[in-house]
Amino acid sequence: MHGFSFRVRYGDTDQMGWAYYATHLRWFEIGRAEMLRSLGRSYRSLEDEDGVRLPVREARCLYRLGARYDDALRVETALAERSRVMVSFAYRVVREEDGALIALGSTEHVFMNRDGRPMRAPRGVEELLDRAPLAPPELLAALARR
Amino acid sequence: MHGFSFRVRYGDTDQMGWAYYATHLRWFEIGRAEMLRSLGRSYRSLEDEDGVRLPVREARCLYRLGARYDDALRVETALAERSRVMVSFAYRVVREEDGALIALGSTEHVFMNRDGRPMRAPRGVEELLDRAPLAPPELLAALARR
Amino acid sequence: MHGFSFRVRYGDTDQMGWAYYATHLRWFEIGRAEMLRSLGRSYRSLEDEDGVRLPVREARCLYRLGARYDDALRVETALAERSRVMVSFAYRVVREEDGALIALGSTEHVFMNRDGRPMRAPRGVEELLDRAPLAPPELLAALARR
Amino acid sequence: MHGFSFRVRYGDTDQMGWAYYATHLRWFEIGRAEMLRSLGRSYRSLEDEDGVRLPVREARCLYRLGARYDDALRVETALAERSRVMVSFAYRVVREEDGALIALGSTEHVFMNRDGRPMRAPRGVEELLDRAPLAPPELLAALARR
Numbered sequence: 001m002h003g004f005s006f007r008v009r010y011g012d013t014d015q016m017g018w019a020y021y022a023t024h025l026r027w028f029e030i031g032r033a034e035m036l037r038s039l040g041r042s043y044r045s046l047e048d049e050d051g052v053r054l055p056v057r058e059a060r061c062l063y064r065l066g067a068r069y070d071d072a073l074r075v076e077t078a079l080a081e082r083s084r085v086m087v088s089f090a091y092r093v094v095r096e097e098d099g100a101l102i103a104l105g106s107t108e109h110v111f112m113n114r115d116g117r118p119m120r121a122p123r124g125v126e127e128l129l130d131r132a133p134l135a136p137p138e139l140l141a142a143l144a145r146r
Numbered sequence: 147m148h149g150f151s152f153r154v155r156y157g158d159t160d161q162m163g164w165a166y167y168a169t170h171l172r173w174f175e176i177g178r179a180e181m182l183r184s185l186g187r188s189y190r191s192l193e194d195e196d197g198v199r200l201p202v203r204e205a206r207c208l209y210r211l212g213a214r215y216d217d218a219l220r221v222e223t224a225l226a227e228r229s230r231v232m233v234s235f236a237y238r239v240v241r242e243e244d245g246a247l248i249a250l251g252s253t254e255h256v257f258m259n260r261d262g263r264p265m266r267a268p269r270g271v272e273e274l275l276d277r278a279p280l281a282p283p284e285l286l287a288a289l290a291r292r
Numbered sequence: 293m294h295g296f297s298f299r300v301r302y303g304d305t306d307q308m309g310w311a312y313y314a315t316h317l318r319w320f321e322i323g324r325a326e327m328l329r330s331l332g333r334s335y336r337s338l339e340d341e342d343g344v345r346l347p348v349r350e351a352r353c354l355y356r357l358g359a360r361y362d363d364a365l366r367v368e369t370a371l372a373e374r375s376r377v378m379v380s381f382a383y384r385v386v387r388e389e390d391g392a393l394i395a396l397g398s399t400e401h402v403f404m405n406r407d408g409r410p411m412r413a414p415r416g417v418e419e420l421l422d423r424a425p426l427a428p429p430e431l432l433a434a435l436a437r438r
Numbered sequence: 439m440h441g442f443s444f445r446v447r448y449g450d451t452d453q454m455g456w457a458y459y460a461t462h463l464r465w466f467e468i469g470r471a472e473m474l475r476s477l478g479r480s481y482r483s484l485e486d487e488d489g490v491r492l493p494v495r496e497a498r499c500l501y502r503l504g505a506r507y508d509d510a511l512r513v514e515t516a517l518a519e520r521s522r523v524m525v526s527f528a529y530r531v532v533r534e535e536d537g538a539l540i541a542l543g544s545t546e547h548v549f550m551n552r553d554g555r556p557m558r559a560p561r562g563v564e565e566l567l568d569r570a571p572l573a574p575p576e577l578l579a580a581l582a583r584r
Contacts, residue, residue, distance in 0.1 A: 009464065009467060009468055009471070010306055010307070010312065010467050010471070010481075011306060011312045011314060011464045011467060013306050013307040014302055014303060014305045014306065014307070015302070015305040015306070015307065015308075015309045015361055016199060016201065016307075017307045018201070020302070020303045021171060021175075021201075021202040021205055021253075022168040022169070022171035022172050022175075022303060023168070025167060025168035025171065026168050026447065026449050029167075029168075029447060029448050029449060030447055033447070033448070033508070042508055043448075043508070044507055044508040053162060055162065055164070055167075055209070055212070056167045056209055057208070057209055058206070058207065058208050058209065059167055059205075059206070059207050059209075060204070060205070060206045060207075061204065061205050061206075062203070062204050063201070063202055063203055063204065063205075066201070066262075069307055069482055070471070070480055070481070070482040107167075155318065155321060155322055155325070156321050156325070156335075156452050156453070156458065157318050157321060157452060157458045157460060159452050159453040160448050160449060160451050160452065160453070161448070161451040161452070161453065161454075161455045161507055162453075163453045166448065166449045168449060172301065172303050175301060175302050175303060176301055179301070179302070179362070188362055189302075189362070190361055190362040215336055215453055216325070216334055216335070216336040308491060308493065310493070313463060313467075313494040313497060313545075314460040314461070314463035314464050314467075315460070317459060317460035317463065318460050321459075321460075345454060347454065347456070347459075347501070347504070348459045348501055349500070349501055350498070350499065350500050350501065351459060351498070351499050351501075352496070352497070352498045352499075353496065353497050353498075354495070354496050355493070355494055355495055355496065355497075358493070358554075399459075
């Protein structure tokens with residue numbers, strides 16, 4: 001999986017002393033943007049040059065351990081599933097210090113054009129996703145479990 | 147289901163012109179806080195007086211329609227599932243103007259004491275949840291579908 | 293001044309147990325949107341129908357008392373200064389329970405057209421601002437003091 | 439001044455296509471945390487080991503250029519003013535690509551103990567601030583101008 005490191009900021013915490021639960025979706029967003037960049041394209045260039053947007057159709061997060069202020073974390077991102085009209089990513093958030101698992105999750109996206117209509121993934125996007133790391137089966141299994 | 151009305155604020159939107167996808171989890175938080183208040187207790191009093199916290203173990207959101215700046219929305223909240231050690235809530239976010247479904251979702255919580263240890267729900271919390279509206283079967287079915 | 297009531301949400305707090313300091317700017321945004329609405333127009337309609345935007349050129353906040361989770365607050369908004377090319381608003385945030393002053397502040401905006409160029413305020417906006425409540429001198433004085 | 443690089447994330451943008459105006463205060467928070475770290479201590483260790491907190495008494499931001507999604511920015515932080523009971527920092531946010539000035543600002547903090555009472559800066563904090571870079575006169579002048 002692709003990894004990207006960052007820290008928990010003061011504004012991310014809540015009065016329980018942990019990162020607020022919506023913050024994790026932001027980390028997932030950072031994870032997928034940086035994974036795409038590592039493959040050679042920025043998500044911005046996909047929007048600007050290919051005219052494609054990837055709005056989220058579903059998001060899910062399993063919270064395992066609270067993340068504290070200033071914790072150095074790493075979000076790991078990989079491709080979970082794809083078709084001509086959608087793509088989903090799987091994520092793990094781990095604490096750099098000891099590898100402890102903070103959270104895991106997934107997001108499912110549709111390809112949409114500038115007018116807000118569903119579209120097939122443009123060729124450039126298809127080629128990009130061909131090179132994406134695949135989510136390990138254990139992660140997909142953990143996400144499938146209810 | 148219990149309903150609470152609010153508006154999409156400028157800071158909630160992103161450059162796609164819709165409410166950013168993590169914002170929906172904030173709406174769910176507002177929904178469950180206001181549902182508890184409508185039952186006679188604030189979530190703050192549960193933390194302060196009963197010494198119980200309800201950290202989130204899992205969150206899920208299905209996005210159906212984008213919400214635009216200044217849209218008047220209503221978050222509807224109900225009890226989905228409970229046991230002695232956990233509780234889950236189900237949510238629907240609808241547009242006030244025409245009742246259009248913006249999103250649906252769920253959050254699952256554990257009961258935790260001040261030291262961060264799992265605990266059984268205090269009696270006061272049990273009695274509160276006894277009075278909570280129950281999620282309609284169609285909503286639970288829509289959430290169970292993958 | 294125009295008043296609008298709201299509550300501090302869990303996601304607004306930080307680990308100090310108070311609303312995070314950037315949240316206050318969000319409250320100011322809510323205050324000016326609701327003040328405009330009370331005058332008969334929504335800020336959305338100004339953007340959509342008059343083609344004018346009011347990006348912020350300067351923001352300032354003086355923090356007096358921490359706001360806690362679930363506190364019922366009221367943001368009070370009034371016009372501070374105007375010219376043909378700019379407008380500024382002044383704000384007070386008070387606790388509903390006892391009127392305690394949480395914060396005061398100001399934001400200064402320029403009129404900008406859809407292409408991102410400065411413009412003179414359209415007639416409809418001028419007429420709207422003609423009806424806006426004026427900031428009391430004590431508030432302006434408190435904001436002027438350094 | 440101390441510099442720290444980061445990117446504008448999707449969740450930071452609003453429907454105008456720029457980073458929302460409260461986000462800049464978050465960048466300032468990141469700037470001062472990373473400046474302290476570069477001097478040898480984390481802000482977390484100041485809270486945990488020295489029992490001191492630095493709540494914000496005043497914040498100010500002058501917005502010069504909008505920051506777009508995925509822009510690589512750098513927040514520059516320096517000491518602006520200090521006394522035994524307070525400290526203020528000055529900030530500049532620049533675009534990495536061309537050095538364009540996005541925003542400048544300041545925050546003023548008081549030293550507070552765990553009980554929420556004002557205190558004199560502990561010796562460890564004094565020594566840390568002794569080593570902080572000083573804000574250049576031009577920045578202080580730009581911030582003083584009204």
